[in-house]
Amino acid sequence: MQDDLNTRICAAVDAAFDHQLTFLSDLTAHPSTRGNEQSAQDFMADELEKRGYALDRWQIDIAEIQHLPGFSPVLDPYEDAVNVVGTHRSTTQQGRSLILNGHIDVVPAGPLGMWDSPPFEPRIEGGWLYGRGGGDMKAGLASNLFALDALAACGFAPGADVYFQSVVEEECTGNGALACLARGYRADAALIPEPFSEHLAIAQLGVIWFQVHLKGLPTHVAYASQGANAIEAAFPLIRALHEMEHRWNAAENRPDDYAHMDHALNLNIGKIEGGDWTSSVPAWSVFDVRMAIFPGQSIDAAKAEIEKVILDAARENAFLSNSLPEIVYHGFHAEGYALSQDSSANALSAINALETAHHDVTGEALVREAITATTDARFFGLYANTPALVYGPRAEAIHGFNERVEIESIRRVTKATALFIADWCGTEER
Amino acid sequence: MQDDLNTRICAAVDAAFDHQLTFLSDLTAHPSTRGNEQSAQDFMADELEKRGYALDRWQIDIAEIQHLPGFSPVLDPYEDAVNVVGTHRSTTQQGRSLILNGHIDVVPAGPLGMWDSPPFEPRIEGGWLYGRGGGDMKAGLASNLFALDALAACGFAPGADVYFQSVVEEECTGNGALACLARGYRADAALIPEPFSEHLAIAQLGVIWFQVHLKGLPTHVAYASQGANAIEAAFPLIRALHEMEHRWNAAENRPDDYAHMDHALNLNIGKIEGGDWTSSVPAWSVFDVRMAIFPGQSIDAAKAEIEKVILDAARENAFLSNSLPEIVYHGFHAEGYALSQDSSANALSAINALETAHHDVTGEALVREAITATTDARFFGLYANTPALVYGPRAEAIHGFNERVEIESIRRVTKATALFIADWCGTEER
Numbered sequence: 001m002q003d004d005l006n007t008r009i010c011a012a013v014d015a016a017f018d019h020q021l022t023f024l025s026d027l028t029a030h031p032s033t034r035g036n037e038q039s040a041q042d043f044m045a046d047e048l049e050k051r052g053y054a055l056d057r058w059q060i061d062i063a064e065i066q067h068l069p070g071f072s073p074v075l076d077p078y079e080d081a082v083n084v085v086g087t088h089r090s091t092t093q094q095g096r097s098l099i100l101n102g103h104i105d106v107v108p109a110g111p112l113g114m115w116d117s118p119p120f121e122p123r124i125e126g127g128w129l130y131g132r133g134g135g136d137m138k139a140g141l142a143s144n145l146f147a148l149d150a151l152a153a154c155g156f157a158p159g160a161d162v163y164f165q166s167v168v169e170e171e172c173t174g175n176g177a178l179a180c181l182a183r184g185y186r187a188d189a190a191l192i193p194e195p196f197s198e199h200l201a202i203a204q205l206g207v208i209w210f211q212v213h214l215k216g217l218p219t220h221v222a223y224a225s226q227g228a229n230a231i232e233a234a235f236p237l238i239r240a241l242h243e244m245e246h247r248w249n250a251a252e253n254r255p256d257d258y259a260h261m262d263h264a265l266n267l268n269i270g271k272i273e274g275g276d277w278t279s280s281v282p283a284w285s286v287f288d289v290r291m292a293i294f295p296g297q298s299i300d301a302a303k304a305e306i307e308k309v310i311l312d313a314a315r316e317n318a319f320l321s322n323s324l325p326e327i328v329y330h331g332f333h334a335e336g337y338a339l340s341q342d343s344s345a346n347a348l349s350a351i352n353a354l355e356t357a358h359h360d361v362t363g364e365a366l367v368r369e370a371i372t373a374t375t376d377a378r379f380f381g382l383y384a385n386t387p388a389l390v391y392g393p394r395a396e397a398i399h400g401f402n403e404r405v406e407i408e409s410i411r412r413v414t415k416a417t418a419l420f421i422a423d424w425c426g427t428e429e430r
Numbered sequence: 431m432q433d434d435l436n437t438r439i440c441a442a443v444d445a446a447f448d449h450q451l452t453f454l455s456d457l458t459a460h461p462s463t464r465g466n467e468q469s470a471q472d473f474m475a476d477e478l479e480k481r482g483y484a485l486d487r488w489q490i491d492i493a494e495i496q497h498l499p500g501f502s503p504v505l506d507p508y509e510d511a512v513n514v515v516g517t518h519r520s521t522t523q524q525g526r527s528l529i530l531n532g533h534i535d536v537v538p539a540g541p542l543g544m545w546d547s548p549p550f551e552p553r554i555e556g557g558w559l560y561g562r563g564g565g566d567m568k569a570g571l572a573s574n575l576f577a578l579d580a581l582a583a584c585g586f587a588p589g590a591d592v593y594f595q596s597v598v599e600e601e602c603t604g605n606g607a608l609a610c611l612a613r614g615y616r617a618d619a620a621l622i623p624e625p626f627s628e629h630l631a632i633a634q635l636g637v638i639w640f641q642v643h644l645k646g647l648p649t650h651v652a653y654a655s656q657g658a659n660a661i662e663a664a665f666p667l668i669r670a671l672h673e674m675e676h677r678w679n680a681a682e683n684r685p686d687d688y689a690h691m692d693h694a695l696n697l698n699i700g701k702i703e704g705g706d707w708t709s710s711v712p713a714w715s716v717f718d719v720r721m722a723i724f725p726g727q728s729i730d731a732a733k734a735e736i737e738k739v740i741l742d743a744a745r746e747n748a749f750l751s752n753s754l755p756e757i758v759y760h761g762f763h764a765e766g767y768a769l770s771q772d773s774s775a776n777a778l779s780a781i782n783a784l785e786t787a788h789h790d791v792t793g794e795a796l797v798r799e800a801i802t803a804t805t806d807a808r809f810f811g812l813y814a815n816t817p818a819l820v821y822g823p824r825a826e827a828i829h830g831f832n833e834r835v836e837i838e839s840i841r842r843v844t845k846a847t848a849l850f851i852a853d854w855c856g857t858e859e860r
Contacts, residue, residue, distance in 0.1 A: 222803035373652035
């Protein structure tokens with residue numbers, strides 16, 4: 001009976017799969033970088049309404065979330081930051097409720113000339129869909145939606161409440177997912193199909209973003225020795241930060257999930273800007289840093305050490321010692337999260353259900369992986385006592401050029417998701 | 431008789447000096463950074479016309495100058511690059527003709543918060559006029575104009591043709607002065623009151639501007655080790671350029687005028703930019719460099735060595751070795767120029783006339799100085815066989831915050847300039 005249902009569900013995924021790829025391609029064509037998510041969210045809202053989900057669509061209000069644990073500071077206004085949630089309300093309430101979460105925001109494409117084809121004109125070639133955000137993570141949003149569609153095609157709805165969330169801000173703060181929590185959305189488990197090669201993420205890192213603002217003493221370059229170059233002054237600070245990165249990665253600091261990784265915590269100088277005129281000793285520079293922390297590592301302690309490292313290095317510089325750098329936090333204040341540490345019956349049961357679904361589809365055991373990124377899973381796991389399963393398709397070059405997601409992997413994940421929903425929530429007649 | 435005339439000229443400078451400071455303050459209030467020189471040039475044109483000079487005002491046409499020696503490559507359009515020249519045509523033609531040259535363009539102010547008062551709201555305090563461009567070199571433009579005014583107030587005009595030039599582009603290419611040459615302006619000498627503390631510049635350096643464009647291999651920072659950071663890749667290249675700077679400054683490479691200077695040639699990293707997203711390994715960076723060369727040093731040879739240094743350093747980097755930096759020239763291709771090497775009777779006579787005028791005003795000998803900047807003097811000296819005297823007031827913090835020019839120094843230079851004109855050109859009744 002269950003086998004028969006599973007077979008029908010998988011057949012329904014196959015039957016709609018061309019449609020799913022068209023949907024994914026259409027969604028990827030929306031260049032939903034930070035501040036530009038509206039058209040993609042319109043698209044998602046239309047698709048949810050068309051399917052009969054109760055639609056909730058709202059602008060994130062900083063005042064409603066800034067006091068909550070997990071909030072990340074932002075510099076930009078939130079006038080354009082809109083979340084979309086579609087709700088399925090079960091009539092039988094026989095099973096366990098579920099949040100299907102995905103983020104609509106994508107990172108910038110970078111110089112267009114370095115792409116083989118335009119990043120927001122998705123194309124399918126050799127079994128992959130190419131385009132910025134196709135893998136990270138619009139394929140996941142599509143998988144969530146078409147998994148539910150597959151149940152519907154078989155005449156069923158989930159036998160428990162399901163919340164389909166399309167959130168903004170995953171790539172810089174997580175405040176989109178946090179706003180969902182603040183709005184009251186809760187469930188017995190969450191599934192987030194981030195593109196980690198059909199592995200289950202059993203731990204994820206925390207991430208801190210900060211900017212370092214340096215001043216210099218500008219002069220005409222003819223008298224450069226009387227000036228202080230605010231651009232070159234950054235280099236020793238960056239070197240000191242890398243030494244800190246090295247210390248934090250030392251074997252004795254690694255939690256069990258990361259014990260086997262020599263370099264899980266990456267420090268990235270992601271942006272830099274400085275100076276106004278080639279023949280003036282530059283008066284200012286700013287560089288943007290992303291640093292990871294392990295699950296369990298305190299954000300406050302990490303920030304204190306980051307600040308100490310920067311200021312100690314600055315004090316070695318004659319000019320900076322009297323004009324210390326300013327450190328500005330403008331994004332992720334993300335703690336690490338380890339599903340592996342959640343020993344609740346609920347968590348074990350959710351993992352088991354996903355393992356079964358994955359095995360049914362692939363014939364293989366579900367690989368557990370500690371990932372070196374952060375995801376919105378932390379909000380559900382850390383702040384809402386909800387086990388969050390991060391499990392999505394295989395993608396390559398996310399955040400890079402020619403980002404791509406594997407078509408057959410999307411198909412398998414969609415099937416596994418549909419089977420997981422049917423198991424976790426149960427099914428009821430539509 | 432000559433003493434009497436000199437006394438009257440100096441008295442005329444004194445009499446109009448308050449007016450001159452008002453003029454300088456008004457001129458400095460125009461924020462004539464590159465591309466924004468028009469209102470300041472309007473102001474200059476009005477003042478020249480008001481005084482009866484024949485006005486020539488034209489837009490620089492790249493096609494008319496790009497084949498000429500001394501041309502510097504530009505990336506920006508020249509639609510807004512307008513030169514202004516006012517001509518006094520002598521009726522007696524008894525003396526030697528003169529170009530009074532100054533540049534109207536100023537360098538960017540930099541972060542406004544680092545100024546004690548707004549850079550384009552000039553103020554006078556403690557004997558100094560503060561404001562961006564007040565010293566470099568609007569005080570010089572004012573000095574040129576009011577020196578001629580002082581003669582006029584005494585009932586005289588120069589007894590030879592005088593060309594008052596207010597040019598753009600001194601701070602990045604010199605193409606403004608080059609366009610004056612291309613337009614046919616020639617004279618027996620040129621005076622450029624750049625702010626070098628009432629010293630005579632007997633040598634100036636050449637300057638080359640270049641941009642280095644780097645590519646990286648972007649990835650999600652979670653997989654940073656698979657990427658190549660285009661920002662940090664710049665640091666070893668900059669280090670290699672500083673080693674080149676050190677070699678070029680070695681004692682054995684210095685011409686006589688610079689033999690006493692340990693570090694005349696400054697390399698400046700004036701601007702940098704790179705990356706699009708804090709959590710992406712940056713795919714690109716660009717940094718802007720100013721490097722000086724000695725008089726006599728070949729620009730082509732210097733460029734070849736710069737390129738070799740950058741590419742050799744890049745080859746040490748695994749990613750860059752397969753994706754070499756691009757070097758773009760976008761400003762100064764300025765040769766050095768040494769008035770000290772001009773042994774023509776004309777040059778010696780011009781220097782002698784300025785020495786006399788300076789001594790008459792200050793009671794002191796004219797100090798000769800090899801300067802570590804470039805000026806537009808090179809066009810007259812190198813490409814028009816015209817000795818160019820760089821001699822202007824004392825200023826501080828040019829290209830820096832709180833740029834300032836000393837009031838009494840302006841007065842002295844204006845007097846010396848007026849006496850020099852009267853001597854060099856002779857005088858005729860107005």
